[in-house]
Amino acid sequence: MTMNQTIPTPETACPASCPASVTATRANLKADKPTWCPGCGDYAVLAAYQKLLENRRLPQESIVTLSGIGCSSRFPYFVNTHSVHYIHGRILPFATGLSLTRPDLHPFVFIGDGDAYSIGGNHFDHCARKNLQLTVVVMDNHVYGLTKKQTSPTSPIGFRSKTDPWGSKATPLNPTKKLISSGATFVARTLAADPAHMLAMMEEAMDHEGFSVVECLSECVQFNRGSYDAAVPRKGGEFPLIPDDHDVTDEEAAYSLTKKAFPGYFGIYYKVRRPTLNEGEAEIARDMQPRPKGLVASEILRSALERLT
Amino acid sequence: MKDQRITAHDEETGNHTAVRSGPLTIRDSVIRIAGNSQDGIQSVGAMLARLAGRSDMEVMTYMTIPATISGGPSIFQVHMGSGEVLSAGDAADILVAFYQHSYEEHLDTVRDGGILLYDTTHVTPDIDALRARRITPAGVPMTSLTIEILGGTGKQKGKNIFLFGLLARVFRLDMKKVRQLIRERFGGKDESVLRNALLALEGGYAYSIGDVMSLFSFETPSAGGRPKVSMTGNQALAYGAIAGGVRFGAAYPITPWTEVMEQLRQDLPRYGGSFIQTEDELAAISAALGAAYGGTVAMTGSSGPGIALKSEAISYAVMAEIPVLIVDVQRGGPSTGMPTNVEQSDLNLACHAGHGDAPRVVVAPTDVEDCFHLTAEAVRIACKYSVPVILLSDQALATRIEAFDMPDLSTIEPAVFDRNGTVPTHKPYPLDALTRHAPPGTLIEDGNYPNITGLEHDENGHPSASSKMHAAMTNKRRDKLSSLARELPVPEVYGPEEGEILLVGWGSTKGIIREAVDRAKSQGRTLSALHLRHLNPLPGGLEEIFMRFQKVLVVEMNDSDANGCGQLALILRAETCLKRIGGITKTDGLSFRVREILARLPKEELSTVT
Numbered sequence: 001m002t003m004n005q006t007i008p009t010p011e012t013a014c015p016a017s018c019p020a021s022v023t024a025t026r027a028n029l030k031a032d033k034p035t036w037c038p039g040c041g042d043y044a045v046l047a048a049y050q051k052l053l054e055n056r057r058l059p060q061e062s063i064v065t066l067s068g069i070g071c072s073s074r075f076p077y078f079v080n081t082h083s084v085h086y087i088h089g090r091i092l093p094f095a096t097g098l099s100l101t102r103p104d105l106h107p108f109v110f111i112g113d114g115d116a117y118s119i120g121g122n123h124f125d126h127c128a129r130k131n132l133q134l135t136v137v138v139m140d141n142h143v144y145g146l147t148k149k150q151t152s153p154t155s156p157i158g159f160r161s162k163t164d165p166w167g168s169k170a171t172p173l174n175p176t177k178k179l180i181s182s183g184a185t186f187v188a189r190t191l192a193a194d195p196a197h198m199l200a201m202m203e204e205a206m207d208h209e210g211f212s213v214v215e216c217l218s219e220c221v222q223f224n225r226g227s228y229d230a231a232v233p234r235k236g237g238e239f240p241l242i243p244d245d246h247d248v249t250d251e252e253a254a255y256s257l258t259k260k261a262f263p264g265y266f267g268i269y270y271k272v273r274r275p276t277l278n279e280g281e282a283e284i285a286r287d288m289q290p291r292p293k294g295l296v297a298s299e300i301l302r303s304a305l306e307r308l309t
Numbered sequence: 310m311k312d313q314r315i316t317a318h319d320e321e322t323g324n325h326t327a328v329r330s331g332p333l334t335i336r337d338s339v340i341r342i343a344g345n346s347q348d349g350i351q352s353v354g355a356m357l358a359r360l361a362g363r364s365d366m367e368v369m370t371y372m373t374i375p376a377t378i379s380g381g382p383s384i385f386q387v388h389m390g391s392g393e394v395l396s397a398g399d400a401a402d403i404l405v406a407f408y409q410h411s412y413e414e415h416l417d418t419v420r421d422g423g424i425l426l427y428d429t430t431h432v433t434p435d436i437d438a439l440r441a442r443r444i445t446p447a448g449v450p451m452t453s454l455t456i457e458i459l460g461g462t463g464k465q466k467g468k469n470i471f472l473f474g475l476l477a478r479v480f481r482l483d484m485k486k487v488r489q490l491i492r493e494r495f496g497g498k499d500e501s502v503l504r505n506a507l508l509a510l511e512g513g514y515a516y517s518i519g520d521v522m523s524l525f526s527f528e529t530p531s532a533g534g535r536p537k538v539s540m541t542g543n544q545a546l547a548y549g550a551i552a553g554g555v556r557f558g559a560a561y562p563i564t565p566w567t568e569v570m571e572q573l574r575q576d577l578p579r580y581g582g583s584f585i586q587t588e589d590e591l592a593a594i595s596a597a598l599g600a601a602y603g604g605t606v607a608m609t610g611s612s613g614p615g616i617a618l619k620s621e622a623i624s625y626a627v628m629a630e631i632p633v634l635i636v637d638v639q640r641g642g643p644s645t646g647m648p649t650n651v652e653q654s655d656l657n658l659a660c661h662a663g664h665g666d667a668p669r670v671v672v673a674p675t676d677v678e679d680c681f682h683l684t685a686e687a688v689r690i691a692c693k694y695s696v697p698v699i700l701l702s703d704q705a706l707a708t709r710i711e712a713f714d715m716p717d718l719s720t721i722e723p724a725v726f727d728r729n730g731t732v733p734t735h736k737p738y739p740l741d742a743l744t745r746h747a748p749p750g751t752l753i754e755d756g757n758y759p760n761i762t763g764l765e766h767d768e769n770g771h772p773s774a775s776s777k778m779h780a781a782m783t784n785k786r787r788d789k790l791s792s793l794a795r796e797l798p799v800p801e802v803y804g805p806e807e808g809e810i811l812l813v814g815w816g817s818t819k820g821i822i823r824e825a826v827d828r829a830k831s832q833g834r835t836l837s838a839l840h841l842r843h844l845n846p847l848p849g850g851l852e853e854i855f856m857r858f859q860k861v862l863v864v865e866m867n868d869s870d871a872n873g874c875g876q877l878a879l880i881l882r883a884e885t886c887l888k889r890i891g892g893i894t895k896t897d898g899l900s901f902r903v904r905e906i907l908a909r910l911p912k913e914e915l916s917t918v919t
């Protein structure tokens with residue numbers, strides 16, 4: 001806004017869609033050819049995201065795809081939307097600034113386990129507790145792929161990597177447990193090898209009012225091949241769904257689900273409605289609206305300065 | 310003594326007590342109030358400064374705050390006058406001492422022939438020592454009288470207001486305005502608070518201070534001209550950001566930056582904006598960049614340690630070409646350093662924080678008024694060039710109160726981005742034009758949506774490992790600074806355009822350096838001065854100016870070189886290859902005094918060009 005325009009409230013802000021909009025389709029969402037290794041789980045995540053956007057008939061210009069650093073974070077180049085490839089670990093605070101200032105958009109963040117649980121772990125806790133309006137898909141492969149096989153915060157004990165040639169000694173982080181305790185209001189877990197389940201989780205996450213996280217096991221065929229076979233029925237594993245009678249608003253019950261041994265449960269662990277920071281800030285903005293209504297910025301500033309004469 | 314007027318705080322020429330016949334008219338005066346941090350002396354100082362501003366006087370303040378939360382000695386110095394006030398003053402005309410330690414610690418700062426106003430409840434001065442320096446003692450039982458007037462809790466609340474009344478009497482201040490100020494300050498609260506404040510004020514005003522009144526008469530100027538506003542540097546910075554168009558900010562608390570974020574947190578919602586406190590410094594700059602990407606003019610800020618933490622994201626902002634204002638309110642460093650002291654030691658950090666070739670803009674306001682105007686300009690530069698701009702303030706400027714002309718807001722065009730527009734096609738990183746991002750929500754008719762990235766990229770923001778592209782994009786980022794440099798005016802020389810010595814300064818030292826030039830002149834030595842507001846890029850024409858002087862001495866509060874060159878001196882040497890550039894530096898955590906600068910000048914007139 002300029003000094004001479006009236007202050008828009010979040011409600012009166014121009015909606016992203018306008019008559020000339022083109023809705024997203026899998027065809028117009030195509031961008032650079034993905035550079036992932038053949039067979040990498042990330043292809044399926046990209047396909048699911050494009051399908052989600054197409055299903056929702058979203059205006060293409062209103063979609064924002066954000067990422068950090070890592071194999072999975074190459075994501076924005078492979079989908080034709082407004083997109084940002086940010087620095088390692090900090091995309092969640094970047095998304096915070098965007099989410100708070102653009103209530104008309106719904107940012108999607110795609111990051112790996114390094115971004116989410118290691119270098120950017122602190123930000124995950126704070127985005128969760130602040131309950132920002134945005135969706136995060138963690139493409140967790142239990143390894144650092146882009147830098148060619150080092151231990152990640154979710155690598156299991158005994159995992160052999162170039163930085164742990166004798167096998168990892170540290171207890172891996174339990175993402176769903178961590179997210180619930182940090183205050184995330186939507187926590188789901190899925191598997192890239194099950195596209196239908198993955199899409200369903202993304203849909204639910206997008207519809208959630210608040211901070212929604214989908215922890216998605218996405219296999220790194222290059223450096224951690226076969227790591228998720230135990231969850232893939234056609235490879236002899238089982239895909240344990242969260243029992244139908246689980247109450248998603250019951251925090252204690254959600255914690256107990258996180259204790260199941262690998263491959264663990266898939267589905268929605270936790271989902272509650274709590275005021276978002278976006279709503280809180282909008283409420284402050286409403287309460288602080290200068291009187292009389294319709295004052296322009298320069299008038300508000302002038303009266304503030306006059307109080308200092 | 311010229312014009313029957315003297316500059317009362319000028320200790321070098323302060324011989325006026327010897328030739329007095331009746332009270333002397335003085336144009337300006339320095340009052341130093343020394344007590345403990347909980348005595349409310351800051352609020353008396355601030356009210357005095359505000360009053361001076363309302364009476365069309367020039368005013369400048371200086372304060373020290375203990376680094377501890379409660380207690381600890383603290384001072385507030387007010388320099389007010391009807392002429393141009395350039396600094397908070399070297400020596401005090403009046404020292405107000407609340408305690409024995411205040412008296413002992415600060416007596417040295419009173420000029421010979423000055424006045425000691427002390428609380429007899431707590432201070433026993435050494436009368437002989439005072440007489441030797443012709444200092445007039447004026448004892449007032451401030452504590453016990455205040456307790457008497459207010460019905461005594463013994464807590465000594467209100468002593469500061471009593472003092473305000475006393476000073477109003479000494480300086481013959483307009484009591485109508487004084488009472489109005491008290492009403493503004495204490496009105497709205499519990500009614501008894503205002504009543505007590507007015508009682509304490511009138512008590513101080515009614516106290517007969519005797520002798521002191523006959524010493525001088527303070528010249529109060531007649532009102533006229535633009536109304537003045539008075540505020541601290543941190544406040545001016547916050548308002549300047551708003552005027553410049555900032556509507557989102559994010560930061561983490563750190564002294565002495567915190568007041569800026571506190572004020573913006575409270576004020577920005579009125580303008581349809583917001584300011585958030587983040588979990589850390591990295592999140593703060595990231596959130597600001599996220600908002601800027603979204604099409605909201607954004608800022609972050611901190612002090613040195615926090616700016617260091619932000620440096621990875623600063624390089625990103627350069628690479629991805631995202632406009633952002635980054636404020637650094639400098640304090641004593643390195644590391645935790647001296648959080649409540651002043652230093653100008655983050656210049657190198659501001660110019661170089663980050664990795665890779667990361668050209669960014671660095672500016673430094675020179676006084677409180679400039680905190681307002683230069684911050685607005687910094688926002689304009691950031692948005693015009695899609696570049697991070699670092700603004701270097703410092704602890705002295707942050708807490709100093711000055712009165713200055715009400716800014717003319719019609720001359721400031723706030724920066725704004727178009728959101729939700731429609732463009733036929735869009736390149737985020739054109740090689741033949743300045744980057745102007747299309748925020749998300751912008752409909753791009755040819756269907757090619759932009760990537761914003763920290764990877765080296767082509768014009769569309771797609772990753773590029775081409776060596777030609779990297780060279781071209783590096784040039785594009787660097788050329789912004791050359792374009793900006795061409796926009797900047799050649800700085801003006803204060804004093805003669807050529808000569809023996811040119812003093813160069815930056816940031817909060819402008820007034821004191823000018824005062825040094827003026828005082829040297831009155832002592833028969835000719836100096837010139839030049840003050841830089843734009844530090845990266847530097848304005849053009851500096852080398853030509855420097856060549857006209859035998860010696861160029863850069864006055865700065867830092868120390869980076871064993872040969873006495875500070876951080877700016879080294880930058881200027883590198884830029885101009887001129888060995889005549891040297892430094893007058895100091896790192897005692899306090900603002901420069903005029904005499905400190907003058908004492909460091911070469912003793913002999915220089916005869917040869919070095």
Ligand code: SF4
Binds near residue numbers: 220223
């Ligand atoms: S290294 Fe692993 S995670 Fe990276 S692209 Fe290849 S398979 Fe995927």
